Structure formats: structure tokens, C-alpha cells
Amino acid sequence: MKKIYNPKKIEPKVQDFWNRTKTFEVDEVPDTDKFYCLTMFPYPSGQLHMGHVRVFTISDVIARYQRMQGKHVLQPMGWDAFGMPAENAAIKRGIPPAKWTYQNISDMRNQLDRIGYGYDWRREVTTCRPEYYRWEQWLFTRLFDKGLVYRKNAIVNWDPVDQTVLANEQVIDGRGWRSDAPVERREIPQWFMKITDYAQELLDGLENLDGWPDSVKSMQRNWIGRSEGIELAFDVEGDRDPLWVYTTRPDTLMGVTYMAVAAEHPLAVEIAAQNPDISNFLQECKKIHAAEAMLETMEKKGMPLGISAIHPITSEKIPLWVANFVLMGYGTGAVMAVPAHDERDWLFAKKYGLPITQVIEATDGTRIDISEEAYVSYGRSVNSDFIDGMEFDEAFEAIADRFEHEGRGRRTINYRLRDWGISRQRYWGTPIPIIYCDKCGSVPVPDDQLPVVLPEKVEFTGVGSPLKDMPEFYEVACPQCGNPANRETDTFDTFVESSWYFSRYASPDCDTAPFDEREAYWMPVDQYTGGIEHAILHLLYSRFYQKIFRDLGLSSADEPFKNLLTQGMVLKDGAKMSKNKGNTVDPQGMIDRYGADTVRLFMMFAAPPEQALEWSDAGVQGAFRFLNRFWKAVQLHVEKGRPTDLVADMLNSAEKDLRRKTHQTIFKVSDDIGRRYTFNTAIAASMELLNAVTRFRHSSDQSLSVEREALNTIVVVLSPIVPHICHELWELLGHDRAVVDEAWPIFDEKALWQETLEIVVQVNGKLRSRIAIAADASKEDVEAEALNDENVRRFIGDRKVKKTIIVPGRLVNIVV
RNA sequence: GCCGGGAUGGCGGAACUGGUAGACGCGCCGGAUUCAAAAUCCGGUUCUGGUAACAGAGUGCGAGUUCGAUUCUCGCUCCCGGCACCA
Numbered sequence: 001m002k003k004i005y006n007p008k009k010i011e012p013k014v015q016d017f018w019n020r021t022k023t024f025e026v027d028e029v030p031d032t033d034k035f036y037c038l039t040m041f042p043y044p045s046g047q048l049h050m051g052h053v054r055v056f057t058i059s060d061v062i063a064r065y066q067r068m069q070g071k072h073v074l075q076p077m078g079w080d081a082f083g084m085p086a087e088n089a090a091i092k093r094g095i096p097p098a099k100w101t102y103q104n105i106s107d108m109r110n111q112l113d114r115i116g117y118g119y120d121w122r123r124e125v126t127t128c129r130p131e132y133y134r135w136e137q138w139l140f141t142r143l144f145d146k147g148l149v150y151r152k153n154a155i156v157n158w159d160p161v162d163q164t165v166l167a168n169e170q171v172i173d174g175r176g177w178r179s180d181a182p183v184e185r186r187e188i189p190q191w192f193m194k195i196t197d198y199a200q201e202l203l204d205g206l207e208n209l210d211g212w213p214d215s216v217k218s219m220q221r222n223w224i225g226r227s228e229g230i231e232l233a234f235d236v237e238g239d240r241d242p243l244w245v246y247t248t249r250p251d252t253l254m255g256v257t258y259m260a261v262a263a264e265h266p267l268a269v270e271i272a273a274q275n276p277d278i279s280n281f282l283q284e285c286k287k288i289h290a291a292e293a294m295l296e297t298m299e300k301k302g303m304p305l306g307i308s309a310i311h312p313i314t315s316e317k318i319p320l321w322v323a324n325f326v327l328m329g330y331g332t333g334a335v336m337a338v339p340a341h342d343e344r345d346w347l348f349a350k351k352y353g354l355p356i357t358q359v360i361e362a363t364d365g366t367r368i369d370i371s372e373e374a375y376v377s378y379g380r381s382v383n384s385d386f387i388d389g390m391e392f393d394e395a396f397e398a399i400a401d402r403f404e405h406e407g408r409g410r411r412t413i414n415y416r417l418r419d420w421g422i423s424r425q426r427y428w429g430t431p432i433p434i435i436y437c438d439k440c441g442s443v444p445v446p447d448d449q450l451p452v453v454l455p456e457k458v459e460f461t462g463v464g465s466p467l468k469d470m471p472e473f474y475e476v477a478c479p480q481c482g483n484p485a486n487r488e489t490d491t492f493d494t495f496v497e498s499s500w501y502f503s504r505y506a507s508p509d510c511d512t513a514p515f516d517e518r519e520a521y522w523m524p525v526d527q528y529t530g531g532i533e534h535a536i537l538h539l540l541y542s543r544f545y546q547k548i549f550r551d552l553g554l555s556s557a558d559e560p561f562k563n564l565l566t567q568g569m570v571l572k573d574g575a576k577m578s579k580n581k582g583n584t585v586d587p588q589g590m591i592d593r594y595g596a597d598t599v600r601l602f603m604m605f606a607a608p609p610e611q612a613l614e615w616s617d618a619g620v621q622g623a624f625r626f627l628n629r630f631w632k633a634v635q636l637h638v639e640k641g642r643p644t645d646l647v648a649d650m651l652n653s654a655e656k657d658l659r660r661k662t663h664q665t666i667f668k669v670s671d672d673i674g675r676r677y678t679f680n681t682a683i684a685a686s687m688e689l690l691n692a693v694t695r696f697r698h699s700s701d702q703s704l705s706v707e708r709e710a711l712n713t714i715v716v717v718l719s720p721i722v723p724h725i726c727h728e729l730w731e732l733l734g735h736d737r738a739v740v741d742e743a744w745p746i747f748d749e750k751a752l753w754q755e756t757l758e759i760v761v762q763v764n765g766k767l768r769s770r771i772a773i774a775a776d777a778s779k780e781d782v783e784a785e786a787l788n789d790e791n792v793r794r795f796i797g798d799r800k801v802k803k804t805i806i807v808p809g810r811l812v813n814i815v816v
Numbered sequence: 817g818c819c820g821g822g823a824u825g826g827c828g829g830a831a832c833u834g835g836u837a838g839a840c841g842c843g844c845c846g847g848a849u850u851c852a853a854a855a856u857c858c859g860g861u862u863c864u865g866g867u868a869a870c871a872g873a874g875u876g877c878g879a880g881u882u883c884g885a886u887u888c889u890c891g892c893u894c895c896c897g898g899c900a901c902c903a
Binding site for chain 2: 758807
């Protein structure tokens with residue numbers, strides 16, 4: 001009588017076993033090999049989606065594998081609980097954001113439990129709880145004292161109808177998403193963190209992140225955007241201050257034919273005061289969407305300011321323009337334009353009929369036609385006065401020396417990275433712990449008044465933040481002078497919460513500091529897994545925070561994440577799953593139908609983790625079919641009775657073949673899961689082994705033992721991926737200990753030995769034959785055997801063999 | 817626009833360090849089982865020609881390096897992620 005594979009029955013049973021035995025609860029055990037396995041925590045939207053299932057499964061597989069390697073594994077879970085969707089739900093359905101969020105968390109926790117993830121739930125962190133954000137506020141006041149936070153004006157998208165600040169995402173084609181009114185740029189005072197103080201260290205630190213993908217390091221490097229250049233002063237006509245520009249190409253100085261300033265530049269503002277056309281242009285610039293992508297793709301426009309700068313070498317007049325593509329926030333807010341050697345300057349010059357002067361020629365004599373396109377490569381200076389004939393480095397130094405000597409220039413290192421604006425004009429976030437006093441200015445909230453608790457019972461209208469209508473929240477006494485003062489009503493960017501939650505997991509109950517000495521045991525994270533979309537912002541802010549904690553003496557780790565795995569998206573019909581497109585697949589429905597193991601198996605099998613994964617219902621069925629075959633194979637095997645002890649020397653050739661396959665599989669799967677993280681190929685190898693078992697015919701009393709070894713192997717190596725079925729089958733195979741507590745198997749090198757190998761024979765690089773050859777055959781023997789092959793001889797014909805290439809154990813290539 | 821990544825059978829993917837292209841799974845085709853169907857099991861399956869043996873072509877497109885290129889180099893096309901207030 002055979003038992004049928006019934007995941008509905010075994011999965012809750014196995015999960016109950018893990019809970020009862022507290023399998024995944026871990027404490028700090030000094031001098032043990034720890035492994036901190038982490039995924040980017042989810043936003044509690046209420047619906048677990050396939051993207052979540054994918055990351056969490058990848059991480060769970062790694063955690064279970066490391067556990068079987070004997071590591072002390074921590075795998076926590078928590079909630080990135082502040083954010084806009086809660087406010088949107090409140091507007092739409094009238095549920096307070098807090099209530100909505102807590103309900104979602106509870107729902108999602110239940111969903112996660114059914115997939116069998118090995119979390120230590122005692123360490124759950126929820127960022128919208130005062131116990132958590134209290135330490136964020138605490139840290140902010142420390143940074144305030146150290147001068148690492150400051151307030152300045154910054155531009156936001158303003159919806160004039162809803163009287164609300166909009167996120168970039170809420171601006172669609174320049175209009176508010178709900179009001180449809182044209183969005184305006186508005187400058188308001190906001191808080192910033194000085195991440196730029198750490199720009200160089202964040203850049204240098206990338207060199208040591210060997211466990212990170214090159215693509216992510218490269219993106220961060222470019223984002224930080226270090227450049228070496230010179231700031232130069234150009235005199236301006238009339239009784240005006242000199243105009244400073246930053247350039248990385250001082251070698252093109254003699255090719256400057258015009259200059260451009262940002263719309264917010266004081267010079268532009270000054271001229272606009274007397275010139276209505278300029279004033280209109282500046283007004284027009286205010287309508288540009290705040291996102292950089294918009295700025296870069298929009299039409300480049302400008303207007304002459306009607307005044308000129310003086311070229312510092314030739315003393316010629318250079319017209320000054322105001323242009324919509326010059327950024328006030330980068331460099332000095334003004335640029336010298338060299339249309340001959342800069343693409344954007346070239347297009348702008350062509351558009352407005354400005355002169356183009358070539359001052360660089362190619363060193364290899366390539367002809368350059370600057371009337372066709374700009375020549376932007378480095379080269380040799382021409383028509384350039386005292387730097388004529390110099391190449392880039394020499395010209396750079398010559399200009400720098402001369403201008404520094406004259407006091408009108410300085411060598412400067414610039415970063416593209418900007419300080420982190422952390423103010424949000426929203427309700428559902430961590431209150432910024434600052435009190436504004438007429439007398440004392442901006443006063444940080446003292447420790448004994450923390451946390452500043454966000455009121456959770458609010459009326460939410462969607463017009464502005466409800467905190468602005470709550471005098472009981474913002475009317476306070478100044479902590480310094482005691483006079484009536486106003487509390488800040490802005491909240492933190494939610495990236496602040498996600499920049500340090502991983503440290504909090506180490507000691508989530510600590511109520512005297514963000515974390516305690518347990519942090520030193522667990523940090524840094526050994527394996528961090530999350531979406532590639534976080535390659536820059538979240539991962540850079542987290543690295544920044546880690547350095548702050550270090551510099552405050554709270555942590556000894558320089559970097560938060562030792563190894564990083566960035567997983568691809570889950571697609572359906574070639575597109576990202578989203579409610580808008582109506583192409584979502586609900587994980588819950590799939591688990592109800594096939595069980596958690598099937599969903600886990602399909603997710604890991606369908607693609608390697610970094611790649612986008614195309615969802616396929618048929619593929620899921622295939623995964624389910626495999627688990628059924630697997631289940632049946634073990635049942636059938638066990639019915640054959642108890643095997644005798646395996647004696648390797650007594651095996652016949654069929655038994656040796658299966659045993660070789662078993663040990664090859666251990667080798668391959670260990671490498672695939674442990675090093676390569678290619679779970680798809682690990683599963684494929686296990687499937688091959690099961691296929692071999694199915695085809696295997698018993699031929700001696702050792703056959704059952706060899707078959708047993710093969711099945712034991714499949715159960716153990718698949719247990720990180722499909723832990724429930726493997727738990728059950730392991731028990732069925734007669735083991736006392738649960739498979740989750742087993743050690744990872746080690747392959748037997750002797751079992752891999754093969755007497756004859758198949759070698760490929762090519763003639764002129766084309767496959768012509770395969771020959772069987774003894775594993776220890778000499779090169780000469782291999783060559784002779786290859787030349788002797790009938791098909792090979794046919795292709796050589798009467799042509800002469802020029803040379804023979806032999807790759808030992810693999811191939812022979814005969815060149816004629 | 818800029819930065820990063822991707823493209824391989826009908827489909828998801830494999831080929832790890834330049835050495836057998838298509839492992840494994842899905843789908844499809846044929847067979848077994850069944851009154852029949854589902855499920856299951858066995859066999860086949862890149863394309864073209866050939867009963868077959870075998871031959872020719874083939875990894876987005878166009879060049880190049882090499883005895884040999886999915887893999888390296890150069891130039892394109894299309895798709896995806898990020899671009900600082902989505903998380």
C-alpha cells in the first residue's frame with residue numbers, strides 16, 4: 001500500500017515540528033562560526049507577491065545550506081512599515097494608515113509561515129513602532145550635534161490644487177496624479193544628511209567589497225561620480241563679481257565660445273529683474289519636473305543674458321546665457337561651453353548659431369570635422385596659446401598652475417553625489433525630532449523626550465499632512481528656553497528606516513540604544529539578498545549609516561553587507577507583475593493548490609537568481625510532477641527492504657556508474673548552491689540523478705545499497721530547496737535525526753574515477769567523431785587513436801596534417 | 817539623455833577558465849495502460865536534406881582575433897533596471 005504525496009498534510013506537520021523544536025531560534029554563541037543571512041525586508045502591502053516569494057526562497061535556501069555546513073545561522077524577518085501606500089489606502093478606504101499597516105503585517109506573516117521559511121520570529125522588527133523609530137530619532141539628534149545634518153531650501157513637486165507635495169512617481173506627464181493640475185517646482189526648507197562627507201570613503205570602500213556584483217559596484221561608483229577638475233573665475237562685464245565655473249576639461253579652455261548659468265543662478269535672477277523675457281524664461285524653467293531623467297531628456301533651451309564674460313587668456317568677450325540644463329546644485333551652477341569638444345554644448349551651439357572653435361586634435365592623426373559632431377576624446381591642444389602642443393595631463397597642470405598662481409583658479413575634486421534630503425511632507429513616517437523656537441532656532445528633541453510618537457489616530461484627507469492640523473502634536477515648549485515653540489511636522493524619508501534595520505535584528509529588544517553588544521556578534525551581514533532596483537539608493541544609504549554607527553563608536557564594522565546577491569524580477573508574459581497590467585499570480589492560490597515545496601522548487605528551477613524569471617503555470621505543474629516522482633521513487637525503494645552495508649570494492653559496473661553519478665551530483669550541487677548560487681542547475685543535477693535511479697536495474701545484493709545512497713543524497717541536497725517533503729522522506733528512509741539538522745554530504749573522490757573517457761575529435765574545428773580512450777592514455781596514444789578513426793580519415797582525405805591540438809580528457813582538433 | 821544589465825530550439829533555461837551548443841524542465845509528436853478519458857509509464861523532439869548512416873546551417877545584427885568563439889574585441893538593434901520624494 002503506497003502513500004500518495006500530499007503536501008497539504010505533510011507541510012503543516014513539518015512546520016509544526018520546526019516550531020516545536022525551535023529549530024530556527026538562534027542566540028549568540030561566542031566562538032561559533034556565525035552566518036547572518038538576510039533579505040531586504042518587505043513593505044507590508046497586504047499581499048505577498050511572487051517577487052517576495054522569490055527573494056525569501058533564495059535566502060532560505062542559502063540559510064538552510066549554511067546551517068548544514070555547521071554554521072550558526074540567523075535569518076530574521078521584519079517590516080518596512082512606513083510609506084505612501086498606507087496613506088493612499090487611507091484616502092481610498094478611510095482606514096487609518098496604522099490600522100491598515102498592522103493588519104497587513106499580520107496577514108503577511110501568516111502567508112510567510114505557510115511557505116516554510118526558517119525565520120527567528122522573536123527578532124521581528126516593525127519600523128512604524130516607536131520602539132524602533134525612537135533610535136532613528138536618537139541618531140538624528142546625534143548627527144545634528146556633530147553637524148552631519150543641516151537644513152536648506154530644496155525643490156519639490158507642488159500640486160497647486162491638492163496643496164500637497166508630490167513624489168516623482170505621482171507626477172504623470174507634468175501633472176498631479178489625482179488633481180491632473182500642472183505641477184510646479186517649489187523651494188521649501190528641508191533637512192539633509194551630509195552623505196557627501198563620506199563620498200570618498202564610500203567610493204574607496206567598494207574596492208574591498210569582493211562579495212558584491214561588479215555591476216552594483218560600478219553603478220555606485222558612477223553615482224558617486226568623483227571627478228578631478230579646476231574651478232576657474234571669468235570676469236564679467238560691468239560692476240559684477242567674477243563668474244566661477246567648474247570644468248574637468250581645462251585643456252579646452254581656448255575653445256570656450258559661450259557660457260551658461262542655471263536658472264536659479266544669482267546672475268540670471270539679477271538680469272531677470274530688469275528683463276521680462278528672461279524673467280518669463282526663468283518662470284518656464286520652474287515648471288520642469290524635479291526628476292533628473294526628465295531634465296536630461298527634455299529639449300535643451302536657453303536665452304542670452306545680454307552681458308558678456310571676459311576670456312581670461314584672450315580677453316575676448318564671451319556671451320553669457322541662461323540654460324535649462326545647467327544644474328544649480330552641481331559644481332558652481334555655471335559652465336563654460338566648448339561646443340567643439342562637448343556633445344551637449346555642440347548641440348546647443350548648433351541650435352542657437354553660436355561659434356564652434358576646435359582646440360583639440362587627435363594624437364593619431366585622425367581627421368576631425370567639428371562641423372559634423374563634437375570631438376570629445378582627449379587629444380593634443382591646438383590654437384591654444386601657451387598650451388599648444390600639450391596633451392591632456394600636461395595642459396591640465398599648466399592651466400591649473402597658471403590660474404592658481406593668479407589667484408583665479410583652484411584644483412577641485414567634485415562629486416556627482418548630493419547630500420541626502422530626508423524631509424518628507426507626509427504623515428505616515430518617523431517624525432523628525434526638531435523643535436523650532438523663535439529664540440533658540442532649530443532645537444533637537446532631548447533624549448528624555450524621545451521618542452516623538454506619531455499619533456496613530458488621525459483623520460486622513462490627502463490634502464497636506466494631518467500633523468499640520470494637530471496643535472496637540474506641534475505646539476510644544478522649547479526644550480532650551482521653555483517658551484512656546486513649534487514641532488517639525490515633516491517626517492523622515494523611509495530610506496532612513498531601511499538603512500539600519502539589519503543591525504536592529506541583532507538586539508530588537510534593546511531599549512537603551514539602537515542595539516547592544518549582540519550587534520558585534522552578528523554584523524556584518526554575511527549574505528544580503530534583494531532586488532537589483534536597490535543597487536544604488538538603499539545600498540548606498542545603508543553603507544553610509546554603517547560608517548556613521550562606526551564613527552559614533554557603536555559598531556566596529558566598516559561595511560554592512562559582506563556578500564550581495566541581486567535577484568531579478570518575476571515576470572508574466574514578459575512584463576513585471578503588477579495590478580495595473582492585471583498579470584499577477586497570487587502565491588497563496590498556488591500554495592493552496594500544489595503546496596509550498598512545489599512553488600519553492602519552481603521558483604528556484606525556472607531561472608538563476610540574478611535573471612528575470614518568467615512565470616509559467618505549466619512549469620509549476622512540472623515541478624509538482626517531479627516531487628510526485630521523487631516521492632514515489634523513495635516509497636518504492638523503501639518497500640524493497642533494508643539494504644546491506646555498501647562495499648565500494650564489490651560493485652559491478654552498473655552499480656559503479658550509479659555511485660559515480662551520486663558523487664558527481666554531490667560535487668555539482670555543493671558547488672552550485674554553495675558557491676555559484678545557481679539553484680536551477682543544482683535542481684537539474686538532482687533530477688538527473690533521480691532519472692538514473694529510475695532507470696537503474698538491480699543486479700546484485702549491493703544494488704539496493706547503491707540505490708539507497710543515491711536517494712539519501714537527493715533528499716539531503718534538495719532539503720534546503722524543498723524542506724517539507726525532504727523532512728518526511730528522510731524519516732521514511734529510516735534516519736533518526738531530522739534532515740534540517742544533518743550535515744551536508746561530502747563526495748568520495750574515489751567514486752568519481754572512470755576507466756574510459758569519451759574524447760571529441762574535430763577536423764579543422766568541426767566535430768567529426770567521438771572516441772573512447774583509457775583515462776590514463778598518453779597524448780600520443782590519443783592522437784594516434786584519433787587519426788585512426790574512420791570518419792576522421794575521411795575528412796582529412798589526402799590533405800596534410802598541419803598540427804594537432806589536444807585538450808586532455810576533452811578533445812582533439814586536427815588542423816589540415 | 818546618462819549609468820548598469822540582458823538577448824541561445826516552439827517556451828523557461830544549460831554550456832562555470834576560449835574546447836562536444838541545446839543538460840534539466842515545459843510543450844509537442846508517437847507508443848503502452850484504459851471501455852474511454854485524466855493521471856502515469858516508455859520513446860522521439862534546433863532547423864534543412866536524407867528511410868538511415870550522415871551532411872549542411874545555427875547562440876539578436878555586422879565585422880574582427882583564434883586551430884577552435886554562446887564565451888574575447890569593436891560597431892549597432894531591441895528589451896529590462898536605476899536616475900536622488902515608489903519601495
